[in-house]
Amino acid sequence: MPDWGIITNMNAVEVLKAILDVLLVWFVVYKLITIIKGTKAVQLLKGIFVILIVRILTELLGLDTLKWMVEQVLTFGFLAVIIIFQPELRRALEQLGRGRLFARTQMQEEEERDRLISAFTKSVSYMAKRRIGALITVEKETGLSEYIETGIAMNSDISSELLINIFIPNTPLHDGAVIVQKNKIAAAACYLPLSESPFISKELGTRHRAALGISEVTDAFTIIVSEETGAVSVTIDGDINRNVTMEEFEQIVRLAWFGDTAAVSAVNSIWKWGKRKNG
Incomplete structure (x- = not known):
């Protein structure tokens, strides 16, 4: 008579193994996708997907000649992939050898964050020294699509050179706000709502009123460079x-944009001191 307890335990173990196997496969696939995201390998995957669909259709429709051609592509395609993407494969193996293959996503995020902060700091510093007026709003949780639509669509990568060039006086895009959405310059020359608060200092101009206005109706933060004095200001909430x-x-910027907890205490003291300075 069979021992049903042992059989049940074996089934449970095998089920757990199967679940673990699937989870590991999904984890590896996810990490590989995040590694190749934004590279030319993405286009390769799209091409392979199209070829596989064509292969299935040729089987269903009985298109023997086309089926043979697709099979040849698949047969020799693997070798072609190795040759074409040899640099990427070598780099991935090097990362694996250093034990950094699966830590690369977090590292890339940190590098991108530092790059964006550096681009903002460099551009704002340049414009402040030369008294180039600027207005830059960064979207957070509250969408800014209605304000983006008032400007000129760009959808460009953020760089200090581009930000500086946008605000150079007498250029087509310098008058208005740049809106950053999802780490991209979504649009330039945008119109922002002006604050109607009676408590705003009379010495503040339209840029500052617009920055305060957008901060009153959304959770975005806005950077202002004064054209008259070159002073840098930030509005939040x-x-x-x-x-x-x-x-x-x-x-x-580290705290407002990326929620960098290490900057909390420093920003709190800066913000309190800024309010005291500004009366």
Whole structure:
């Protein structure tokens, strides 16, 4: 008579093994996708997917000649992939040898964050020294699509050179706000709502009122460079911090944009001091 307890335990173990196997496969596939995301290998995967669909259709429709051609492509395609993507494969194997293959996603995110902060700091510093007026709004949770539609669509990668070029006086895009959405420059020359608060200092111009206005109706934060004085200001949640230094500016951007907890205490003191300075 069979021992049903042992059989049940074996089935349970095998089920757990099968679940673990599937989870590991999905994890590896996910990591590989994140590694090749944004590279030319993505286009290769799309091409392979199309070929597989064509292969299935030729089987269903009985298209023997086309089926033979597709099979030849698949047969020799593997060798072609190795030759074409030899640099990428070598780099992936090097990462695996260093034990950094699966840590690469987090590393890439940190590198991208540092690159964006550096681009903002470099461009704002350049414009402040030369008194080039600028207005840059960064979207967070609240969508800014209705304001993006008022400007000129760009959908461009963020770089200090591009930000500086947009705000050079007497150029087509310099008058208005740049809106950043999902780490891209979504649009330039955008119109923002002006704050109607009676408590705003009379010395603040249209750029500052627009920055305060958008911060009152959304959770976005906005960077202002004064054309008259070159002073840098930041608005968040209806508050404005004026005359921030570049060191303070970088800390504020780290916290406001990326939620960098290491910058919390520094930003709190900066913000309180900024309010005292501004009366």
